[in-house]
Amino acid sequence: MSDVSLSAPARPFRAATTEAPWIKWALIALSVAFLALMVFAPLLAVFIEALQDGLWVALETLGERDARSAIWLTLTVAAIAVPLNAAFGLAAAWCIAKYDFRGKAFLITLIDLPFSVSPVVAGLCIVLTFGANSAIGGWLVDNGYPIVFALPGIVLATMFVTFPFVARELIPVMIEQGRADEEAALTLGATGWRTFRTVTLPNVKWALLYGVLLCNARAMGEFGAVAVVSGKIRGQTATMPLQIEMFYQEYLSVAAFTMAGLLAFLALVTLLLKTLLELRFADQIAATHRQH
Amino acid sequence: MDAFLQRTLLRQPSALPGFGLSFGIMVTLLSLVVLIPIAALLLFGASVGPAELWRVVNTERVWLALWLSFRISLYAALVNLVMGVILAWVLTRYRFPGRRILDAAVDLPFALPTAVAGIALTTLYAPRGAFGEFFAAWDIKVAYTEWGIFLALLFVGLPFVVRTVQPVIEEIEQEVEEASATLGASRARTLRKVILPMILPAALTGFALALARAVGEYGSVIFIAGNLPLRTEIAPLLIVIRLEEFNYAAAAAIAIAMLTISFAMLLVINGIQIWSRRRIGLV
Amino acid sequence: MHIEIDEIAKSFGTTAALHPVSLAIPSGALIALLGPSGSGKTTLLRVLGGLEFPTSGRVLFDGDDATGLTVQDRRAGFVFQNYALFRHMTVFENVAYGLRARPRRTRPPEAEIVRRVEKLLDLIQLPGIGTRYPNQLSGGQRQRVALARALAIEPRMLLLDEPFGALDAKVRKELRGNLRHIHDATGLTTVFVTHDQDEAMELADLVVVMSMGRIEQVGKPADIRARPKTDFVRGFITA
Numbered sequence: 001m002s003d004v005s006l007s008a009p010a011r012p013f014r015a016a017t018t019e020a021p022w023i024k025w026a027l028i029a030l031s032v033a034f035l036a037l038m039v040f041a042p043l044l045a046v047f048i049e050a051l052q053d054g055l056w057v058a059l060e061t062l063g064e065r066d067a068r069s070a071i072w073l074t075l076t077v078a079a080i081a082v083p084l085n086a087a088f089g090l091a092a093a094w095c096i097a098k099y100d101f102r103g104k105a106f107l108i109t110l111i112d113l114p115f116s117v118s119p120v121v122a123g124l125c126i127v128l129t130f131g132a133n134s135a136i137g138g139w140l141v142d143n144g145y146p147i148v149f150a151l152p153g154i155v156l157a158t159m160f161v162t163f164p165f166v167a168r169e170l171i172p173v174m175i176e177q178g179r180a181d182e183e184a185a186l187t188l189g190a191t192g193w194r195t196f197r198t199v200t201l202p203n204v205k206w207a208l209l210y211g212v213l214l215c216n217a218r219a220m221g222e223f224g225a226v227a228v229v230s231g232k233i234r235g236q237t238a239t240m241p242l243q244i245e246m247f248y249q250e251y252l253s254v255a256a257f258t259m260a261g262l263l264a265f266l267a268l269v270t271l272l273l274k275t276l277l278e279l280r281f282a283d284q285i286a287a288t289h290r291q292h
Numbered sequence: 293m294d295a296f297l298q299r300t301l302l303r304q305p306s307a308l309p310g311f312g313l314s315f316g317i318m319v320t321l322l323s324l325v326v327l328i329p330i331a332a333l334l335l336f337g338a339s340v341g342p343a344e345l346w347r348v349v350n351t352e353r354v355w356l357a358l359w360l361s362f363r364i365s366l367y368a369a370l371v372n373l374v375m376g377v378i379l380a381w382v383l384t385r386y387r388f389p390g391r392r393i394l395d396a397a398v399d400l401p402f403a404l405p406t407a408v409a410g411i412a413l414t415t416l417y418a419p420r421g422a423f424g425e426f427f428a429a430w431d432i433k434v435a436y437t438e439w440g441i442f443l444a445l446l447f448v449g450l451p452f453v454v455r456t457v458q459p460v461i462e463e464i465e466q467e468v469e470e471a472s473a474t475l476g477a478s479r480a481r482t483l484r485k486v487i488l489p490m491i492l493p494a495a496l497t498g499f500a501l502a503l504a505r506a507v508g509e510y511g512s513v514i515f516i517a518g519n520l521p522l523r524t525e526i527a528p529l530l531i532v533i534r535l536e537e538f539n540y541a542a543a544a545a546i547a548i549a550m551l552t553i554s555f556a557m558l559l560v561i562n563g564i565q566i567w568s569r570r571r572i573g574l575v
Numbered sequence: 576m577h578i579e580i581d582e583i584a585k586s587f588g589t590t591a592a593l594h595p596v597s598l599a600i601p602s603g604a605l606i607a608l609l610g611p612s613g614s615g616k617t618t619l620l621r622v623l624g625g626l627e628f629p630t631s632g633r634v635l636f637d638g639d640d641a642t643g644l645t646v647q648d649r650r651a652g653f654v655f656q657n658y659a660l661f662r663h664m665t666v667f668e669n670v671a672y673g674l675r676a677r678p679r680r681t682r683p684p685e686a687e688i689v690r691r692v693e694k695l696l697d698l699i700q701l702p703g704i705g706t707r708y709p710n711q712l713s714g715g716q717r718q719r720v721a722l723a724r725a726l727a728i729e730p731r732m733l734l735l736d737e738p739f740g741a742l743d744a745k746v747r748k749e750l751r752g753n754l755r756h757i758h759d760a761t762g763l764t765t766v767f768v769t770h771d772q773d774e775a776m777e778l779a780d781l782v783v784v785m786s787m788g789r790i791e792q793v794g795k796p797a798d799i800r801a802r803p804k805t806d807f808v809r810g811f812i813t814a
Binding site: 222 | 301302303304306307308309310311313314315317318321322325326327328329330332333336375378379381382383385386388390392394395396397398399400401402403404405406407408409411412413415416422423446447450466469470473474479483501504505507508509510511515528529531532535540543544547550551554555558
């Protein structure tokens, strides 16, 4: 003991729950470098390539016919697929969170299924179900309602790929909130629908918005599944990501990267809103459940 | 209908109305969008017959594509496992300027369309791109090789481990780390013996998700892969090629092979997880 | 071991958790740090354990300055409020943890570790519990395992932070006797933190009453009861 007594604090005190400063800064540097190379550099590259001939040239490419129709198609698809998925998410979360029924665990697994299926396989599934060669698809085509190589197929493919997003955000939040609020409303004489509208929905609105945001970002950016079902008909069934591919393969670099920049901008706005929601309403969106 | 569903499915009768309606909407949409299409694939496979499916899959080109997809996905998911744990640790434990921006950036691969990521990475790593030039000086080709595929899969799988591990690190009580120190363990030993085992189940979940995502990834890879048959052709691309030739049997065969292998992997990893969770009693 | 606290002060930012306090703890005593929350009692305990570094002042162990000694080198057996058992390890692995963490030079051979752990499990009257995991134990059993784990490192002192705080009344009574028994059996200088005056009075040889980062009174339980020095002490012990 005596050797210790003479040397007062031999080394600067470090709390038992931290690493040595050099390790800490090395890990931070590694993280920054990794994200710089993997995330920031590609993002920057998109905007640099898009603006290589100036902003005006870039914006002009968006005004061309193919580009305009791709933007319009993507907006249309999202406008159909996202609300449908939101409706599904609300129904599924209500059903799973508020009732105790047989087969619930199995149902949750089924809802998560699209996460482990390749988008290309998802597209193939839809082609095999609704394509002109299948029984349903053949009948629909004969009656003038083609699904594959047309808007409905693109919507279905997009829905498949983004299917679990809203439900996954809502289920844990609704489970946590239990059903006491709804039961209270019912005892006060509210109808079921009124209870849902005035009690349940306000309770989960931020989680719903959060899920819709993520769902929308994925819906607008989906490539693999849509590529399989769309047939890539220029000006008709080419969504923005597919149009990017066409421009890129035709060496129309500015056009490709400008449209990519538009989607990247959308992604950045999504992330910004997502971060704001997490900061502001952390307790109302399942913040501990941030895996997608 | 509602009464029938309630009687047959509900374990406990409920005062809340709307079970039949919500259950109906859920099951209808789930069937229409997900279940029927997947069933159609399996039915189609069954109608083609196992012998024919096997004949189609059992070619060098298909095996090489599957092997390439799973192999590179595994490498990418492993790197993401290590980097994901480090990132999760740095983002939850350290306070430094720019932390929030880094935290938000982790989600970019979720939000950025894969085609955008694909052309961006290709531009950077092509032989005359900003980073490609650097590697070219060392005589390394990144884009249009396996390295390119690896990079794209690394990108798409990046958020998974971070986002599954972060909440677990946040929940580790400081007392546990202090207890380890008072018992004489060095910081390194505490990290290895106490903290790592606690975050391992979550890290494995993230790893499995990243792996599943990478195996099925198409959009970002096809731009950077070069897509040479037998060399840099991934399995999803081969499905698309067969489809474009209207060879539905071959496309379905490869798809079923991919589904089977992915589910087997997920099953194994889920098994490990359930086992380790039961042991340490996490919920 | 004799512990001397010499003008220890601790502040977090601008708020002072401890104004300079001094205290001598005689070797082999069982003493209680008693006070309401925010009185600085836990901070003082953590300074002794090396988990908190004082802003000024010294801690002396048997007359030697131990202020700069790291947690790892202090060999203070610390029992945390929520026990902080390692959930992914069995009871046996928890108790053996400190021995296995020693550098190879001083680490006992595995057979010796097994023997010592079993002896400790006997001491806490939970023999044969080694293969269980913490989440399979009751609150009282967890507390005793935490005690055994702290004792396994052959500590020079025993520090306990609200050791009975998380237990229900019946188990609490039972375990008080248990702690006294272990203290008497090991002869270790023992300091425990509590906000419960009954607990402090019943169990401790010496009670240190604290408030607002200051020591209000030090004395035998009977003395403090009979002659409270300040209004605070009078109010607190009759509350």
